[in-house]
Every structure is written in structure tokens, then in C-alpha cells.
Amino acid sequence: MTDGRGSSLLRSVHGFHVCERTRHPGPISAHPLHWRETSLLAPGPGQLLLEVVACGVCRSNLHMIEGDWAADGVPAINPIIPGHEVTGRVAALGEGVTGFALGDPVGVQPLWWTCEECEYCTSGREYLCHQRVITGEHVHGGYGQYMVATAAHTYPIPAGLDLIDAAPLFCPGITAFGVVDKLDVGPGDTVAVFGLGGVGHMAVQFALLTGADVVAVGRTKEHLVVARELGATRTVDSTDPAALEQIADSADAVLTFADSDAVTAQALRTLKWGGTLVTAVPLNLPSFPFNQGQVIKASILGNREQMRTVLQLAAEGKVRTVTERFAMSEAATALELLAQGKLRSRAVLHN
Ligand SMILES: [Zn+2]
Ligand SMILES: [Zn+2]
Incomplete structure (x- = not known):
């Protein structure tokens, strides 16, 4: 931790809650998610800690939670915190991170980390990086109060965008x-x-x-x-x-x-x-x-330049998300409604 203010903020938080998929996947109706308190992780070099404001609920979250992708090695860690369309505020900066300040509104999409060296990463197609790490599938995601992100894949959210409505820009939008x-x-x-x-x-x-x-x-x-x-x-x-x-x-x-x-x-x-x-x-x-x-x-996702364009178009009012809001503690309810086809639009969990 290189930032004094970040360190003191971390010290003031004794624990936080996350919604985790247990080791035993199953239909959402069988309650494979549970809540638990954990301690804060300090962000490593090149990483940020976000205080999560909102996280969209994606059908791919449901697939992973129910165990549909177990044969493909997803989730890669078990238990895991799902969620990959995340907005929040910067709560701590890891070593070497520049361009962000504490409290900045930011978002994270499914692409959590890429190698930056392969033919895809060096040609604006980082979403095809064979080493790509997916938020909430390979590393913990946004169904909780805090989340660690890679600074190179964290996006400033333009002023004027509501952080709850903005969450789906980071998966459906891109x-x-x-x-x-x-x-x-x-x-x-x-x-x-x-x-x-x-x-x-x-x-x-x-x-x-x-x-x-x-x-x-x-x-x-x-x-x-x-x-x-x-x-x-x-x-x-x-x-x-x-x-x-x-x-x-x-x-x-x-x-x-x-x-x-x-x-x-x-x-x-x-x-x-x-x-x-x-x-x-x-x-x-x-x-x-x-x-x-x-x-x-x-087509899968988009590159970082395209993600910034999506945020700009939303800030200019040219596109908007249509959301149904749920408290973070209602994650299982939102997923059940999604499974039953009863959502009118994107469910977004918020703290
Ligand atoms: Zn998604
Ligand atoms: Zn790569």
C-alpha cells in the first residue's frame, strides 16, 4: 500500500460481507449462495480496491452458480463471489497505480486482467487473450461490499452517470x-x-x-x-x-x-x-x-477503447440502461426471478 489515506481507510473497516457461491453448485432454488463476513484484501501492485456500489445480474452468473460450466473449469476458485458488471468508488490504490484517486467513481467489466503481450492484447483485441482472467469466474467479483480490480481494466465513470444504472454498461452495454x-x-x-x-x-x-x-x-x-x-x-x-x-x-x-x-x-x-x-x-x-x-x-465483449465509448455515449444520453434494482442482500431473489423469466429488464444489486 503506497497511499497513506488508503491504508487508514482499510484499517477502519474490520470486515465486510460478500455473497458467495458455496462449494456445492445447484439450482438457484436450492440456495447455492450464502453470505459471509470476510476481511479486507489489500490490493496488490497494479490493483485497486473498490467499494462496490452496484453489480448487474447476468445470465452467465446464473450458469456458473448452478454449475453449468464446471466441466470448463468455471468457477476457477471455489467458493467464489460472482458478479462481473460492477461499479463503485476507489477505496485503496495498490503499488504503482496512477490516474485514480480515492473516491473516484469507476467500473469493471468481465475482463479483469489480460497479459498485455500476446497478439490479441497488442492489436486491440484483448478480449481474445488466451490468458484472460474473468471477473467473478476466475477471481472474486462484485456481489459484495468490496472487490479488488486490475487498474488497467478499471474505467473512470463520467460525471452525471448514476452508478447503479451504469453497472449494466459493463457487460450488456459493451x-x-x-x-x-x-x-x-x-x-x-x-x-x-x-x-x-x-x-x-x-x-x-x-x-x-x-x-x-x-x-x-x-x-x-x-x-x-x-x-x-x-x-x-x-x-x-x-x-x-x-x-x-x-x-x-x-x-x-x-x-x-x-x-x-x-x-x-x-x-x-x-x-x-x-x-x-x-x-x-x-x-x-x-x-x-x-x-x-x-x-x-x-462477438464477445469489446476492447477498452470501445468500453470508454460506451460510457461516453451513456454520459451524453444517447443510450441508457433499463434496470430493476435489488438490495445486494436480495441477490438470490434476483437470480431466481431471472431463472423464471420474470425480470422486465436488467437486475442490478446495490449496496
Ligand atoms: Zn454479463
Ligand atoms: Zn494477451
């Missing part, structure tokens, strides 16, 4: 921006967005900023209402086959955010010949015709 940034569309083009949850509702807004017409497609009435409020040119209820058929072969680009074979089929049916599909979820393709000249791209 994910949606990364997807739309892979398109070459503008006025006169049509972009169809399939899956209107936390990421989809951000993608609708970024796609509108390109000047394209945006068709929002979803099966949840509330999500369609939110998409209309955010300015979608048209909304389509995907449970209505006739409505889906009306948009067949109509979109220059389609974006998919729902991990569902039925949705993938709907999205490809909507895509024009020569068009581009960008996905932020796994796809199962039984067949893919070559003679329609379509392109499929996969």
Missing part, C-alpha cells in the same frame, strides 16, 4: 456495442435484433445510432414495450408465426442474443441474402447454405 460495431450498416439498412433482454435492449439503441431501421424481435410482451420506448422502428412478437413471416428475408443484418435453436432459425430466416448475422450466444447450425452469400460473426 457486449451490445461490440456486436453492432461489427456491422457496416447505416440509413436505409434494416437491423433485426433477436432476444431483447439485458443485452438486446442495449443493441437496439446502438443499432439505432447507426441510422438504420431497427426491428426488435422477442417473445416477452414487456421486452417489446421497452424496445418501443427505446425507439425501435418496429417490434415483432416472435410467438406470432404470421408476424415473423412478414419480416422474412428483410434484414441486412441480424443480431442474436437468445441461446435457442428456434431463435437462430428465425434470425436466419429474417436475414437477407448477402446479409450478416452477428451472435453473442452459441449457435447450433444443422446446415448453412453457401449460395446465399451470408456471413456469420461471433
Whole structure:
């Protein structure tokens, strides 16, 4: 610890609470999360300690908590504190950290650390670093009162942004921006967005900023209402086959955010010949015709420059998150509602 004020702040905190996934994963309804008190960790060289203000609740948190990714080695530590769309205030600075002051509003996205040396890290594609460390999956995340972050992957939050509303910018926001940034569309083009949850509702807004017409497609009435409020040119209820058929072969680009074979089929049916599909979820393709000249791209998160752009666009009021707030102690409740499909928008836990 090089900062005297940081040290005294740490001394004044005797312990803090974290919401941890136990060693035994299971359905969220079987209560795999528990609360416990722990002592503060001092940030190491190049690290910051954040006093957490808010943490968004991501479907990938649910997958990890329920043990879906155990075969892939996630979580890497057990028990683990989940959460990877985190905002807070700088509470202590580790050795060598510059550019941040105590109390600064900051945020952290799923990319917690990257090597800074590989071909991806040195070409603005650090999200593909093979050594990437993911917040709340490989190291402890934001479901608690404090969290340690890597300064090189910590972002100042522009003045004027509410720290609770800003939390989803750090996963749905950057994910949606990364997807739309892979398109070459503008006025006169049509972009169809399939899956209107936390990421989809951000993608609708970024796609509108390109000047394209945006068709929002979803099966949840509330999500369609939110998409209309955010300015979608048209909304389509995907449970209505006739409505889906009306948009067949109509979109220059389609974006998919729902991990569902039925949705993938709907999205490809909507895509024009020569068009581009960008996905932020796994796809199962039984067949893919070559003679329609379509392109499929996969997208994960975005780089640091893109993350800063997302924050700037939000600060300028050009995009906004739609959130449902829960106290941090209600993490399990928020996850159960997510599992049951009962959330209208992104759940955000706050201290
Ligand atoms: Zn996420
Ligand atoms: Zn790397």
C-alpha cells in the first residue's frame, strides 16, 4: 500500500460481507449462495480496491452458480463471489497505480486482467487473450461490499452517470456495442435484433445510432414495450408465426442474443441474402447454405477503447440502461426471478 489515506481507510473497516457461491453448485432454488463476513484484501501492485456500489445480474452468473460450466473449469476458485458488471468508488490504490484517486467513481467489466503481450492484447483485441482472467469466474467479483480490480481494466465513470444504472454498461452495454460495431450498416439498412433482454435492449439503441431501421424481435410482451420506448422502428412478437413471416428475408443484418435453436432459425430466416448475422450466444447450425452469400460473426465483449465509448455515449444520453434494482442482500431473489423469466429488464444489486 503506497497511499497513506488508503491504508487508514482499510484499517477502519474490520470486515465486510460478500455473497458467495458455496462449494456445492445447484439450482438457484436450492440456495447455492450464502453470505459471509470476510476481511479486507489489500490490493496488490497494479490493483485497486473498490467499494462496490452496484453489480448487474447476468445470465452467465446464473450458469456458473448452478454449475453449468464446471466441466470448463468455471468457477476457477471455489467458493467464489460472482458478479462481473460492477461499479463503485476507489477505496485503496495498490503499488504503482496512477490516474485514480480515492473516491473516484469507476467500473469493471468481465475482463479483469489480460497479459498485455500476446497478439490479441497488442492489436486491440484483448478480449481474445488466451490468458484472460474473468471477473467473478476466475477471481472474486462484485456481489459484495468490496472487490479488488486490475487498474488497467478499471474505467473512470463520467460525471452525471448514476452508478447503479451504469453497472449494466459493463457487460450488456459493451457486449451490445461490440456486436453492432461489427456491422457496416447505416440509413436505409434494416437491423433485426433477436432476444431483447439485458443485452438486446442495449443493441437496439446502438443499432439505432447507426441510422438504420431497427426491428426488435422477442417473445416477452414487456421486452417489446421497452424496445418501443427505446425507439425501435418496429417490434415483432416472435410467438406470432404470421408476424415473423412478414419480416422474412428483410434484414441486412441480424443480431442474436437468445441461446435457442428456434431463435437462430428465425434470425436466419429474417436475414437477407448477402446479409450478416452477428451472435453473442452459441449457435447450433444443422446446415448453412453457401449460395446465399451470408456471413456469420461471433462477438464477445469489446476492447477498452470501445468500453470508454460506451460510457461516453451513456454520459451524453444517447443510450441508457433499463434496470430493476435489488438490495445486494436480495441477490438470490434476483437470480431466481431471472431463472423464471420474470425480470422486465436488467437486475442490478446495490449496496
Ligand atoms: Zn454479463
Ligand atoms: Zn494477451
